[in-house]
Amino acid sequence: MRAALAIAAVSYRQLLEGKRTYLLGALALIPAVVMYVGSSTMTEARAFEFLHEGPLGVLVFAVAPIIALVLATSALGEERRQSTMSFLTIRPIPRWAIIVAKGAAAWAAVFTLVGAGGLAVGAALGLRTGNWDTVTPLLVMIGINTLVYVALFVPLGFLFKRAMLFGLGYVFIWDSGIANVPGLTPLSVFRIGLSAYIGLVPESARFLGDDLGSVTPGAGGALAKGLILALIGVLAMTTVLKRRDVV
Amino acid sequence: MTTPAFVADPTVEVERASKWFGQKVAVSSVSCSFGQGITGLLGPNGAGKTTLLRLICGLAAPSEGTVTVLGEDLRRNPDSYRQLGLVPEEDAVYPQMTARRYLEYGARLSGLADGPSRAMEALRVVDLVESADRTLGGFSKGMRQRTKVAAALVTDPQVLILDEPLNGTDPVQRAHLIEVFRRLAADGKTVIVSSHVLAEVERMADRVLAMVDGKLAAAGDVHSIRAAMSDIPFRVRIEGNDLRRLASELVARSDVAAVEVGKDAVHIEAEDLSALGRHIAIITRDLDIRLTAFQPEDESLESVFRYLVRR
Numbered sequence: 001m002r003a004a005l006a007i008a009a010v011s012y013r014q015l016l017e018g019k020r021t022y023l024l025g026a027l028a029l030i031p032a033v034v035m036y037v038g039s040s041t042m043t044e045a046r047a048f049e050f051l052h053e054g055p056l057g058v059l060v061f062a063v064a065p066i067i068a069l070v071l072a073t074s075a076l077g078e079e080r081r082q083s084t085m086s087f088l089t090i091r092p093i094p095r096w097a098i099i100v101a102k103g104a105a106a107w108a109a110v111f112t113l114v115g116a117g118g119l120a121v122g123a124a125l126g127l128r129t130g131n132w133d134t135v136t137p138l139l140v141m142i143g144i145n146t147l148v149y150v151a152l153f154v155p156l157g158f159l160f161k162r163a164m165l166f167g168l169g170y171v172f173i174w175d176s177g178i179a180n181v182p183g184l185t186p187l188s189v190f191r192i193g194l195s196a197y198i199g200l201v202p203e204s205a206r207f208l209g210d211d212l213g214s215v216t217p218g219a220g221g222a223l224a225k226g227l228i229l230a231l232i233g234v235l236a237m238t239t240v241l242k243r244r245d246v247v
Numbered sequence: 248m249t250t251p252a253f254v255a256d257p258t259v260e261v262e263r264a265s266k267w268f269g270q271k272v273a274v275s276s277v278s279c280s281f282g283q284g285i286t287g288l289l290g291p292n293g294a295g296k297t298t299l300l301r302l303i304c305g306l307a308a309p310s311e312g313t314v315t316v317l318g319e320d321l322r323r324n325p326d327s328y329r330q331l332g333l334v335p336e337e338d339a340v341y342p343q344m345t346a347r348r349y350l351e352y353g354a355r356l357s358g359l360a361d362g363p364s365r366a367m368e369a370l371r372v373v374d375l376v377e378s379a380d381r382t383l384g385g386f387s388k389g390m391r392q393r394t395k396v397a398a399a400l401v402t403d404p405q406v407l408i409l410d411e412p413l414n415g416t417d418p419v420q421r422a423h424l425i426e427v428f429r430r431l432a433a434d435g436k437t438v439i440v441s442s443h444v445l446a447e448v449e450r451m452a453d454r455v456l457a458m459v460d461g462k463l464a465a466a467g468d469v470h471s472i473r474a475a476m477s478d479i480p481f482r483v484r485i486e487g488n489d490l491r492r493l494a495s496e497l498v499a500r501s502d503v504a505a506v507e508v509g510k511d512a513v514h515i516e517a518e519d520l521s522a523l524g525r526h527i528a529i530i531t532r533d534l535d536i537r538l539t540a541f542q543p544e545d546e547s548l549e550s551v552f553r554y555l556v557r558r
Contacts, residue, residue, distance in 0.1 A: 014343065082340075083337035086335050089305075090306070090328050091357055092328045095325070
């Protein structure tokens with residue numbers, strides 16, 4: 001347990017150090033800036049509508065997946081590139097604990113940046129209109145979405161050298177493209193978190209209902225889906241680490 | 248009973264282990280064991296040394312066969328990793344970490360409570376205490392190698408796997424590390440050192456396993472390996488007075504394969520080194536020739552190894 005915590009703590013620091021973090025942090029704050037500047041002359045109702053037509057979309061469709069892709073693919077991918085996987089795997093630690101620690105660090109790092117962006121978006125609406133009700137739902141949505149992205153992108157980073165390319169393909173071709181086809185909507189990641197948000201902010205369904213497709217709104221269901229997918233990710237990666245050569 | 252590839256009280260056992268990557272066979276049905284002391288694993292690049300070490304460490308799974316360390320399959324029982332230290336060939340360090348933090352991290356991952364003191368002790372052993380708080384990214388290759396050795400020592404493992412541990416070190420550091428490895432062997436540790444630099448292995452290993460093309464080509468100490476190569480005549484350099492007469496006496500003998508007279512010495516190739524010694528003793532006594540040197544030329548690890556690779 002202490003070893004897994006050590007891996008998580010070191011990995012979290014490693015993921016968030018360097019210039020890259022400033023760039024990703026700036027990216028995460030773009031929706032909040034757009035929200036704050038764009039809603040300067042709006043009424044509360046119009047600002048609420050604007051949030052769901054613009055900044056929230058940018059946060060969910062672009063900012064969250066890009067930041068998750070960059071950081072989560074690095075979590076194990078960097079260990080492999082730096083040849084430090086053996087440093088972790090020749091320890092008396094079960095492989096699943098390494099994966100959980102790495103995944104937790106990646107999720108915490110992604111959530112630190114994207115969550116800050118979501119918090120800032122909610123705060124921008126609150127500062128302009130006094131409506132702070134979207135802050136918690138935004139954080140819940142981001143928490144669930146980033147969890148699922150991490151469950152996908154951590155293994156991707158370990159298995160493929162071109163993980164970034166494959167991940168971008170997944171996000172922009174599958175998740176935001178092909179998965180819009182009726183019937184395929186439950187298979188897209190962003191809709192899982194979005195369903196939680198709409199479940200917590202029912203009046204947002206007027207603006208986001210079409211994006212959700214056939215997915216049923218609800219935070220509990222979304223959280224369960226997120227946790228199940230994360231568990232599948234851990235099991236799959238543990239199997240890979242046990243069966244495949246580590247270096 | 249033991250044969251040269253096996254030891255009496257093994258800590259590491261490799262049984263018919265093979266490893267292939269697609270069509271390429273990296274290790275082919277290797278059986279051997281390792282015990283206390285230093286064993287040198289020799290072979291040219293691509294011989295399969297690193298793959299065999301990875302199989303031993305559980306970093307790679309054998310395609311066939313089994314590998315155990317202290318009776319355990321490491322891949323099935325990660326707890327046994329407490330007894331294993333590894334210095335990988337690659338630069339497996341985190342460039343942003345200081346040497347001290349790198350070792351403390353390793354100690355924490357191995358479940359040691361006294362990590363900080365052990366880390367400093369390990370850095371002292373490899374003579375890096377003064378650089379403890381410098382980041383590894385700014386270290387020279389030799390310093391990184393020593394840091395990796397320290398990281399392997401920090402848990403005080405029973406079995407140490409060292410893959411080209413002296414790469415990039417200067418002669419003074421090399422001598423120091425060889426001394427460290429010898430001390431560990433004297434303390435009863437199993438030390439397996441892979442290298443393609445023969446002189447290094449010759450200086451530190453009590454026992455040698457030579458690998459060629461993924462197979463075990465020879466095992467034992469250098470002299471016994473050489474002696475077992477009966478199809479290759481021994482080469483001896485002889486110095487003394489009246490060497491031409493000695494050469495003409497020897498050339499007539501059927502067990503002498505070749506005689507080459509040089510400026511200061513005569514070089515003899517013979518199938519049986521001890522028989523040659525006896526004949527030369529008789530000839531020199533009868534002809535009153537005084538010898539000043541009788542030196543086997545190919546009992547060095549380098550020549551033995553050259554023969555093995557050429558085979």
